[in-house]
């Protein structure tokens with residue numbers, strides 16, 4: 270049984286549920302907050318509380334945004350010829366560091382039968398609708414999915430679905446550690462993977 274006041278233990282339990290944070294780190298964070306000025310802690314709480322209300326999914330790329338259309342999709346300076354398909358919003362953060370200046374589409378995950386995720390659980394239909402709408406200006410679709418079995422299977426599935434559009438369909442060059450998460454790759458490795466991207470061969 271915890272010897273801590275209930276209100277402290279409750280916050281520690283919440284922190285401990287976050288990815289990568291164990292009970293010890295959670296306690297350290299909460300005690301750090303207790304040492305701060307109450308006004309700062311209140312502001313932190315308010316920002317956290319408003320998080321889900323202040324962000325929406327961009328209607329173009331499905332990345333998190335504070336406007337119906339995100340800053341990347343609204344930017345005039347980006348190339349409309351390339352569309353990079355990624356699994357998660359964090360992948361966009363990683364790929365943006367490489368200097369890529371085309372557009373993105375966030376699929377919402379990868380196909381994973383073990384976890385019950387099929388194409389219908391992802392934004393495959395929305396991707397096909399976007400490609401249909403933008404077919405005239407699009408030249409290439411880059412499938413930037415994790416170098417894992419699921420990522421590979423998803424890339425092959427998307428390639429089949431995208432084939433009728435007669436666009437250049439590529440995927441990132443090999444060289445990223447197999448089974449790794451794209452978001453953790455360093456920017457040089459990612460940039461090399463983009464520069465060396467290859468056409469997908471049918472198997």
Ligand SMILES: [Zn+2]
Nearest residue numbers: 327330339342
């Ligand atoms: Zn967007």
